[in-house]
Amino acid sequence: MAVPQRAATVRTRGMLAAAAREAGASLVRNLSIPAPFADRALEAQFLEDHSQRFCAFRRASALLALVIWTCFLWWDFSFVRGNKALNVRLADILALRFAGVALLICVGFLVLRPSFRSHATAHRVILTGIYGLLCLILTMVAITPAPYNYTQYFIGLYLALFFQFSFFYLRSRLALMVGAITMASVVFLQITVRLLNPEDFFAGLFYMFNVVVVGHGVCAHAERVSRERYSAERALASLNDELRSANVSLERKNHELEVSKKDQETKTHALLALREQQMLAAQTASREKSNFLAAATHDLRQPMHALNLFLQAAAEAIRNGEFAQAEKLIDECGRSSVILARLLNAVLDLSRLESGRVVPRYHVFDVRQIVEEAAEQMRPFAASRGVDLRLRLPKNDVVCVRSDSHWLCRAIANLVSNGIKYADTGNKAKPTVIVGVVRSPTRARIDVLDNGIGIPADYFDAIFQPFFQVDNPELDRDKGLGLGLSIVNAVVSMLDEHRIELKSAEGRGSRFSLEMPQCGPSPEKPAARAPARSEAAEAAQLNGRYVLLVEDDGLVRASTEALLAQWGVLYDSAATFEEFEDILATIERFPDLIITDYRLRDFKTAREVAMLAAVRLGRACPCLVVTGEPSATIVPLACEHDVLSKPVSPAALRREMASLIAGA
Incomplete structure (x- = not known):
């Protein structure tokens, strides 16, 4: 029993010692002066x-x-x-x-x-x-x-x-x-x-010492409590500030989440609406494309059907010995083929423009030259319809614009052609089309005015749709195909900062206005074309000329050879690039012109044809590219050249041949 008793005694002593140490530490702490804040x-x-x-x-x-x-x-x-x-x-x-x-x-x-x-x-x-x-x-x-x-x-x-x-x-x-x-x-x-007294002194000093010690302990404890309370209040205030900041941040984030949720809902609704709009637009575009193809197919079938019937009738007339009638029928065949080619080219141009495959080639030029060129192209047509075509251009001032001269000329020509077709021949005043150029400090405007039948206001939007024609219910092809204004609208939409405006009064005529940005004078000018010649002059110029023909399509090559022979043109033809190379090695006369398709077999193009001819002949020879490729995709050749898109009318082919040969 002695051992447990001794252990209890030791444990009690340890507890007393710990309590004494704790009391001493508390006394020292209470009597020590609280330290001031470091700051x-x-x-x-x-x-x-x-x-x-x-x-x-x-x-x-x-x-x-x-x-x-x-x-x-x-x-x-x-x-x-x-x-x-x-x-x-x-x-x-x-x-x-x-x-x-x-x-x-x-x-x-x-x-x-x-x-x-x-x-x-x-x-x-x-x-x-x-x-x-x-x-x-x-x-x-x-x-x-x-x-x-x-x-x-x-x-x-x-x-x-x-x-x-x-x-x-x-x-x-x-x-x-x-x-x-x-x-x-x-x-x-x-x-x-x-x-x-000494006794009173020592007693009083003793009591005073105790008062000072106890009072100091009370004062030190009060100061320490006050300091701890201040620190706690500051910490609490800091925590409250942080809590308020956190609450403000949380409220802001909550508000942002609500705004984001609303934005997301708005975007979702917008996407759904956009999807519905896109579906409707796709359906509308599909219907419009189907209608366009149906109308194009119908209009292409008409001249093709007429062409087949004229050819069959001409063959029957020849077999019956009616050569005068056969000649008339063959002329009608030519007229049908011209209408077919014109319609096909217009459809292809409109399709390329609306698909975005045409990249405009901008440069600065004098717009008066383009207007004069378009007018010269339309003068024979105006004369055949008895329409007076007039120009109103600034005489001494250059009007430079930044545009694509080729497509701008096409648009102007289509507007002039439209005015000529719908001239009011029943009016007492002579049918007239006026083309004028007006400029402002920053813009230039081309006006095409006519005194024709006019356009009702209800048709202002419809006339720019394909195959729509005012006052042509019988679909008279002499009044056009209904694609001219569609091509004009597509050209204006393609060119930057270009705009078209229409003003018309029924029975009094119409005014189409093309606006474009005006620029300062520039050395860039479109190449001047050769002046127009009569058919007899063109035929005389081609008679006896020597032409190299490169065409891999047998039917096109045979028809071109037949046409060249009728015009009195000497030629050698090649179906492949290798045959063309063999001809260059054996010819004894420098060719006046090379007529070639752009894309040939074995991945050869008109560029290789022109370069090979320049190397073998010692100098460049003019080239005429007759192709079904879009002209925008044709790489510039290493020679003077021009491009015609198939199908090409014989008159257009002869005119371009004469122009290139005359330029050479």
Whole structure:
């Protein structure tokens, strides 16, 4: 049983030692002066907050001190007057008491001022009152005979120290300094003037030391609690600020989420609406394309059907020996083929323009040249219809624009052709088409005016649709194919900053206006074309010329050979690039012209044809490319060349041949 008892004893001793260490540490902590905040600005903020927090209590304590001191005045008056030993000091004691009352009244006045809320002012006022009262009490102790100086007045030092340690919430360092100075003053006065009896001195000093120690502990604890409370409040305020910031951020994010949700819903609805619009647009485009193909197929079948019937009738006339009738029928065959070629080219041009495969080639040029060129192309047609074609152009001023000269010329020609076709021949005034150029500081405008039948306002949009024609219910091909204005609209839509405007009055005529950006003068100019010649002049120019023909399609090659032979043109033809190379190695005459398809077999093109001819012949030879390829995809050749799109009318082929040969 001894071992467990000994273990319990050891455990008890250990617990007591731990408790003693804990108590000692707590005592040391409570008696130690709290450290100020490391940040001076934070320390200053704490002191101001501390003074404002206990300002009211300090004011009440100062007034309480005035009341207690005044009560002691009454006590002194009653006690000293009845005591013969103290009666001789009554006047001095009362004077000191009244001095204390005056001091405390001044302190009370100062503590009631608003400036007392600041830390510096509060400490100055409180310490002034405390040190003043301590000095008055020590003076009373010094002038009062023993033992009354100890029993009646020395205890006033304890009361003053109790007040300054507890009621005024001073910093512990300052309160401890007051206590230490008071004890040092007592010791100094005891040594110099024998303030108290030795027994009373040691007893009073002992009690004073205990008051200072206990008061310091209370003051240090109060300051430490106040500092910890301030830190906690700051931390709490910081957390509250962070919480408010987090709440604000959360509200903002919530608002953003709501906005994003609404935007997403809006986008979703917009996408659904766009999808429906696209579906409707695709369906509409499909219907329009189907209608376009149906109309194009119908219009292509008509001249092809007529061509077949004319050919069959001509063959029957030849077999019957009716050669004059056969000649007329063959002329009708040519007319049908021209209409067929014109319709096919128009359909292909419109299809290429609307599909976006045509890339405009912009350059700066004088628009007057393009207008004159388009007018020259249309003059024979105008003369055949009895229409007067006039130009109104600035004579001396250059009107430079930035556009595609080829497609702009096509658009102008189509507008002029449209005005000629719908001329009002029943009007007394002579049918007239006027083409004019008007310019502003930044824009140039080409006007095509006619005095024809006019266009009703209800048809302003419809006339730009393919195969739509006003006042042509019988589909007279002499009045066109209904594609001219569609091509004009597609050209204007393709070219940047170009615009078309229509003004028309039924029975009085129409005005089509093309607007485009105007530029300053530029050296870029479209190549001037050779002046138009008559058919007889063209035929005379081609007679006896030598041409090399490169065409891999047998039917096209045979028909071209037959046409060249009828025109009196000497030729050699090749079906492949190798045959063309063999011809170049054996010919004895320099060719006047090379006619070639653009894309040949074995991945050869007209570019290789032109380059081979330049190498073998020693210099470049003019080339005429007759192809079904879009002209925009043709790579420039290493020679003077022109491009015709199949199908080509014999008149257009002869005109281009004569133009290239004349240029060479």
